[in-house]
Amino acid sequence: MSKSKLWWVSVVAASAVVVSVGGTGAYAQLQYAGLQHEEPFHLAEPSDHDLVVPALAPGSQTDTDNTQLAARLAALAEKRQADLGSFGAQVTDATTGEVVWELNPDQALRPASSTKLLTAAAAIMALGGQDRVETTVVRGDKPGTVVIKAAGDVGLTKKQIADLASQLGDGITTVLIDTSVWPGEKMLAGWNEQDIDAGFIAPMEPAMLYGARIGATTGDVPRSHTPALDVAKALAQAVGAKNSGEGVAPADAEVLAKTSSDTLAERLHTLMLYSDNVMAEALGREIALSQGKPGTAQGATTATLDILSAHGFDVSGIKINDSSGLSVDNRITPTLLNSIIDRAVQDDELRDLLSALPVAGGEGTLEQRFVGESARGLLRAKTGTLTETSALVGTVTGSNNHIYTFGMLSNGAEVESQRAALDALASTLRDAE
Template structure:
C-alpha cells in the first residue's frame, strides 16, 4: 500500500472511532438534558482536506508508461523477463514473459526474507549457549545458527564463564554439505560465502568485519578459538553438548528484522543461508537442518501464504547458486504484497537505495531514479537482476522485477537502471 493510500485508510479508521465516540456521548447527553430547549446549533462549512490521497483512477497514465518500457527492452539486456505492478490498483502495468523462470542471482534473497518474516516474525532472535562439558574444565558452545557473532559477544561470554581448560563447539544443528550445489569453492577466498557452519564471527570474514573480504574455511572453530583465548583454554575442538548440561553463558543475535535488513542491503550470502536454516528449524520437529530442507521450507512458507512457487527451483537461499530459477511474477508479487500490506512492508526498508546505500550506492548517479528506487540487486556471470519498488513523479508507487540472463553485466546493469528510472519519470 502506498503511503498516501495508507493515510487514507488510517484517516477512515480514526474517523470511524471519532464518530462512534461522539454518537455515544450524544445519546447520553440527550437523555440527561431532554427537557432543555436551545437555539439551532451553530454550523461550520466543511473545509477542504489538507492531504489528498493518490486517486485510483486519475493522475497516472499506465498505458504510456508501458509503451515507454517497451522501448527500453534492448539487446543489451539479453534475455529479459519482467513485470511491473501499480501497487495502488494492483494493475499489471507491464510484463514480458513474467511466468518463465530465469536465473535470479541475489534477487533470491527476496524470497528468503519474505518466508522468514511470515514464519518467524521480525522480533525473532537466535540464542547461542555455552554449557558445561562432560569432562571437568570443559565448556561447549552450542551453536544456534548465529553468523552475526562479534568479538564483544565473545568477551561477554568469557566474563560469565571465567576460566576453562577446554572449549568445544557443537555444530550439529546444521547438517549437509558445507558448500551448496551450484557454488564455486573459490567463492570462499573471494569473500562471497563461507562453509556453512552454524556459528561465525562477522560471517567468517578474515581481518575485517564487513564487505566481500576473504572468509574462513573453519568458521565454527574460529569462534571456539576466540572464546578459548579469552578463558585461557589450551584445547579447541568440535564436540557434543550434553542435552541436560548447565548453561553457564549465553548471547543473542540481533532481531530478525535487523538481520534481514543487513542481509538485503549488503546482499550477504552467508546471512541469507543462515536465515533459511532458521526457517527450516522452526518448522516441524527438526533437530538439524540441511540446505535442501532450508530451500524447501522457504518455498513451503511462501506457498502457504498465497504465492505461486510452482515454477521455481531453489538450490540455495542466497542466489549464489547457478542452479536457481525464479519467475519475475513471483518476485513482483512478493514486492507488491510488501507495498500493499503490513506484514512484509518492513522488508522494503532493507532494500538498497539507488545512489545511496548498499549494493546500489555507486549506481544511478546521473539518473532520475536516484533516491527513489529501492531494489534488490543480483549479479552472476551473464546474469543481472533488479527487483524492488519505485515512487513515480505522480506519487504512485510501483513494484517491479527484472531478470536479465545471457547479458554483459555492465551493460545490463545500465539498462535495468534506466528501466527503473523510466518508472520514476511516469
C-alpha cells in the first residue's frame, strides 16, 4: 500500500469534524454575499507545530521506542482497575507491526456492539464495498396482484416506494409481500419486545421502511412490530390498490419493478456511525445468503466466523449469537477485535471499515466523547454498550505520527466509569511520543 494512502488514513478523521462547517460556510457565502460587513478577521500563520503531520505508513523506518507507552498504559489500567472490572486489551503499533501492550488479550469477554466489527469485516470480504440489495416486484397469480420479493433491504425510503409505483403503473388492486428469504426467528432469545418500542431493534423481516422507524427516518425512535406489512401497505397506497398483505411470489414470475439499496460502503457508514442493530442483523443475513446458508441468525453468525477464519483471523473461543451485539451471551477476544482494525489499516480490502467508524468528539456514538481530549478528531472507533459492558475498538495517530490500533473490552463495572477509563487509555495512545 502506498504511503499516500496511509496519510489519508491519518488525516481523514481530522477532516471529518470540519466538513459540515465548510459546507455551511459555502452556503452562507452564496446567500449573503451582498451584505455589508466589517473587515474580516485575519488568522495568524500557523507555526510548524500546529500543522497536521502525515502518519507514518506501516513498515516505515523509525527509532521510536514504545516501552514507555506500554508502561503508561499498564499503570493507567492498574489505577483504573475498579472502573474497568474484568478487562482485556491489545494495542498494536501498525507502523512497526509491534504489539505494544496487552492485558488478557485472549480472554473472551462480552463485546456488546463491537460485535458489529466482525459482521462488517465479513461483509466487506464476502460482498465487496459496492454490493447492493435489490428488491423486486413481480406479477402475482391473480390479475391485478403484484408481490414484493423482499430481499433484505431494511432501509427502503418513500422515494424508492414512489419509484416502484411509477414503474408499476395503474391497474393494481392488491400488493402482497414475500418474506421467505429470511425463514428464521424474527426476535432472538435475549431480545426484549420492549426494545422495539424503545427503538433499539425491530422484528427481523427482510423489507422495512427506514429500519421500521415510526414517525422518523433516523434515531432510536419506536419501531414497527410489522415492518414488512408496512412496506406492502405503503406500495399499495402509492399505486392506489385497495388490498395489501403477505403472500408468496410465483416461481419464475415476471419482474415488473425493482429498486436497489445504497452500496455496502454507504450502509456501513450509517450502521457504524449510529451502531444500528437492525442494519447489522440485516447485513448478517445477507452474508449468510451469499455463502449459501439460510437467512437466519444462526446462518449469519456461522457464515461470519467462517469468512473471518478463511481470511486468516483466529476465531477460536469466539461465540456470537447475533450480528449486532445485543446478545449478552456473545463472547469475543480483544485480540480478534484489534486484529480486524489492524488489518484494515494495513490492507486496502478492509479500508471501507475504517472510514465507516465515527470520529472522536465529532459524530455518531463518539460525538459526546473525547471532548477536550487530544485524541478528539484524530481517533476513530467502534463503541459497545450493554449493562456493565463497554467496548472501544479503533485506531488513532500518535503524536509521534505512528498509527496505533486497539481493542478494549470492559465487563462487570458501571458503564460511565468504564467509558471514562477506556477513553483515557485511548487518549494515552494519541499522546505517544
